[in-house]
Amino acid sequence: MRAVEMSEFGPPQVLVPVEMLDPVAGTGQVVVAVAFASITFVETQVRAGKAPNPAMMPVLPVVPGNGVGGVVIQVGEGVSPALLGARVVTSTGGSGGYAERVAVPGAGLIPVPDDLRLDDAVALLADGRTAALLICAAAVRSGDVVLVEAAAGGVGSLLIQLARNAGARVVAAAGTPQKLELARELGADFAVNYREPHWADRVRTEVNAVDVVFDGVGGAIGRTAFTLLSPAGRFSAYGMASGSFANISQGDADQRGVAVIRGGPLTPEQMLELARFALGEAAAGRLRPVIGQRFPLERAADAHAAIAARSVIGKTLLVITPTPFTPTERDYLATQTLGRLATVQPDGTLQVSPVGFQYNGGTATIDIRGYTMAASRKFHNVARNGRVAFVVDDIASRQPWRVRCLEIRGHAEAIDAPPDAVGELDGAIIRIHPERIISFGIDDPDHEPHQLIPNIRNVAEPPAHRGRN
Numbered sequence: 001m002r003a004v005e006m007s008e009f010g011p012p013q014v015l016v017p018v019e020m021l022d023p024v025a026g027t028g029q030v031v032v033a034v035a036f037a038s039i040t041f042v043e044t045q046v047r048a049g050k051a052p053n054p055a056m057m058p059v060l061p062v063v064p065g066n067g068v069g070g071v072v073i074q075v076g077e078g079v080s081p082a083l084l085g086a087r088v089v090t091s092t093g094g095s096g097g098y099a100e101r102v103a104v105p106g107a108g109l110i111p112v113p114d115d116l117r118l119d120d121a122v123a124l125l126a127d128g129r130t131a132a133l134l135i136c137a138a139a140v141r142s143g144d145v146v147l148v149e150a151a152a153g154g155v156g157s158l159l160i161q162l163a164r165n166a167g168a169r170v171v172a173a174a175g176t177p178q179k180l181e182l183a184r185e186l187g188a189d190f191a192v193n194y195r196e197p198h199w200a201d202r203v204r205t206e207v208n209a210v211d212v213v214f215d216g217v218g219g220a221i222g223r224t225a226f227t228l229l230s231p232a233g234r235f236s237a238y239g240m241a242s243g244s245f246a247n248i249s250q251g252d253a254d255q256r257g258v259a260v261i262r263g264g265p266l267t268p269e270q271m272l273e274l275a276r277f278a279l280g281e282a283a284a285g286r287l288r289p290v291i292g293q294r295f296p297l298e299r300a301a302d303a304h305a306a307i308a309a310r311s312v313i314g315k316t317l318l319v320i321t322p323t324p325f326t327p328t329e330r331d332y333l334a335t336q337t338l339g340r341l342a343t344v345q346p347d348g349t350l351q352v353s354p355v356g357f358q359y360n361g362g363t364a365t366i367d368i369r370g371y372t373m374a375a376s377r378k379f380h381n382v383a384r385n386g387r388v389a390f391v392v393d394d395i396a397s398r399q400p401w402r403v404r405c406l407e408i409r410g411h412a413e414a415i416d417a418p419p420d421a422v423g424e425l426d427g428a429i430i431r432i433h434p435e436r437i438i439s440f441g442i443d444d445p446d447h448e449p450h451q452l453i454p455n456i457r458n459v460a461e462p463p464a465h466r467g468r469n
Contacts, residue, residue, distance in 0.1 A: 002323060002361070003099035004300040007061040009049030012304040015064070015098075017297070017361075019327060023103035025076035030083060030106045032090065036122040037097045037297070037318040038067035040154075041239065044304050052240065058095055064300075065097020065318075069112065069122035079106040087112040089125045089275070098300055100320055108268070110275055113283035121279055123154065123289035123315040128278025129271060130238060131158035135166065137261050138212050138234045142167025145207050147225055150216030150241050151188065152179035154315040157290045158278070159214050160186045165286055171203055171210060173217075173225070179313060182290065200224050214238060215246055222246025231257040241310060290314030296321065296362035321364045324434040324459035328443045329406060333359035333366075339392035341368060341430070343381035343412075353378050355430075357392070366390055366408060366432040374416055374428035382430050383414040390432055402449045404442050410435035410460070435460045 005018045025031045042052065043064055051057050058064075069089040075081055088109040096102045112121040134155075140146060146163045150156040151172035163170050164187040172183035172191040180191040190206050192199050194217070203210070209230035215222040219242030226235055226248050235258055237245055253260045266274075281287035292313035295303040297320045306312050325333065341355045355378075360367045368390075373379050382388065393405035415429040439455040 001100040002297060002320075003063050004065075004297060005061050005063050006047060009047065009060075012044075012047070012301040012308065014047065015301040015304060017300075020063075020099070022101055025074045025079070025103055027077045028079060028105055028107070029076040029103050030072045030079055030109065031074035031101055031103050032068060032070045032088060033073045033101055033322065034068045034070040034097070034099060034320045035322075036069045036119050037065045037099075037320060038122050038126055039300075039303050039307065039316045039318060040066070040126055041241065041307060044308050047304060048308075052245075056094075062095050063097070063099055064095060065099070066092050066094050067122060067125045068092060068097045068102055069118045069125070070320075072109070073101070075106065083109070087118055087121075089118075089121045089279075091125070091271075098297065098318060100297070100322065108272070110272060110279065113279060116279060116283040119291060119294075119317060120282055120289050122317060123291050124158075124278045124282055124287070125275055127154040127158055127315060128282070128287070128289070129274040131155050131162055132274045132277050133263065133266070134159060134214060134236055134238055135162045137263060138214070138236050140166045140168050140212055144168040144211040145171065145209070146212045146214065147171045147173060147203065147210040147228060148183075148188075148214045148216070149173045149194065149221060149225060150239055151183040151191070152176075152290070152313050153216060153239070153241070154290070155238060156214070156216050157182065157186055157314050158287065160188050161287050162281075163212075165281075168212075169207070171207060173199070173203075173221075175310070182313060186288070186290070194221050194224075200228055203228055209233070212236065216241060218242045218245040220246075223248065226252070226258070229256065229258050232259075233257075234259045234261055236261040291317055293317070294319050298362045321362075323361070323364045324437060325359075325364075326439075326443055329437075329439055330359065330361070332404060332406065332442050333392070336392050336394065339366075339390055341378060342389040342391075343378045344385040344387055345377075345381055346384065351378060351381060357390075360431075363431070364434075366434070368430040368432070369428070370426075372426060373430070374426050379414050379428055379430060382412045386411040386413065388412040388430075388432055402441055405438075405440040406442060407438040408432060408434045408436075409438075433460065 001022045003020045004015050072083045072086045090104050090109050146168045148159045151174045170188045172188035173194045175195045183191045192202050210228050212234045213225045215237040216239035218240035223246045293316040342350050342352045345351050355368045357368045390408045410433050413431045
């Protein structure tokens with residue numbers, strides 16, 4: 001299977017795509033085919049070697065990732081076969097999530113409600129659990145004035161909605177106009193840019209004082225937010241986007257009559273209940289996760305870099321597109337550059353063209369480009385009718401003589417992209433999404449040619465028949 005591994009701590013580039021053996025479900029376990037993996041800010045800190053808690057530092061090498069969603073494809077001893085095919089989200093126990101498959105305890109699975117998208121459920125798994133816990137621990141009630149920092153983040157965007165649902169008035173604090181606009185869309189009554197001087201004075205002018213502060217930034221901003229609390233207010237720190245928690249001593253809190261809420265450890269059942277609550281609220285239409293960024297699995301390093309730069313909005317997910325090819329077939333495609341493409345012409349006849357191609361591991365597609373691709377007849381054929389067939393083959397040896405062949409049938413996109421920087425290719429791409437694969441002589445190098453059996457399999461449904469994720 002494909003995965004992303006970390007063999008050292010450091011910058012995002014230490015996250016490296018690798019091939020690994022598929023996991024097998026042990027006693028009490030299931031294997032989940034992962035469709036989406038959650039990325040948290042804490043995971044970026046761990047990757048950098050700066051985890052807020054030393055106990056979070058893993059033994060290397062490790063596949064990061066603590067939250068995934070997908071479909072159960074294998075059950076171990078002691079697990080009900082009825083779970084096969086179920087859409088679920090689950091924690092992984094701290095690692096293993098940046099991969100195509102993961103083995104996890106069956107008891108920790110959370111079924112995804114029918115009315116909820118799988119990507120939304122993954123976005124809610126950790127952040128929804130955290131936001132629900134924070135709202136409960138701070139005892140947010142009707143009439144409270146609540147200040148949410150990092151209001152456009154994964155947790156902050158949910159805190160706005162949950163506080164509003166509880167009847168509170170919400171002040172959102174974020175660092176860009178775009179993030180402030182999102183906070184207003186989610187229901188914030190007032191939004192302020194905490195990068196601007198005197199932002200706290202604007203809050204005082206608007207609401208006088210606040211009853212609850214949810215501090216997702218820490219540092220000087222968290223300390224300033226603390227000064228906005230009314231007597232008997234509640235201060236809850238849930239993040240340190242600035243790099244450090246706000247320096248607030250118990251003496252400072254006692255002097256102002258403020259309760260500093262410090263969360264304790266949760267039992268596994270409590271964590272499951274909080275996550276189920278968040279998913280239920282979303283399925284009922286009362287909570288909307290904001291998924292601001294999606295990266296393919298192979299670009300986990302780019303995802304970490306974006307989060308570390310604080311340029312993201314809402315939740316960031318890794319999208320794990322199941323590869324339709326076996327490892328041997330992927331290796332074969334990587335060594336080939338030429339194939340033949342059949343497209344459907346307007347009169348219904350086929351046009352067969354020799355083409356150059358590249359296997360795109362990030363999208364699990366065949367990408368075909370050319371110097372005049374956008375003007376070509378095959379490109380316009382695909383734009384009208386996406387049904388295609390593609391063949392790549394070669395003579396692997398002559399003593400004994402044998403042929404390797406891979407035929408791919410599916411649908412294609414005609415993507416009219418900008419030209420390359422070098423100006424040689426016009427930028428247009430025919431991108432083939434495999435639906436049926438016929439493989440011959442690639443995965444079986446040991447038998448004589450006359451003994452070989454084609455590996456024929458369907459790997460996806462046609463677009464018109466695809467359901468929700």
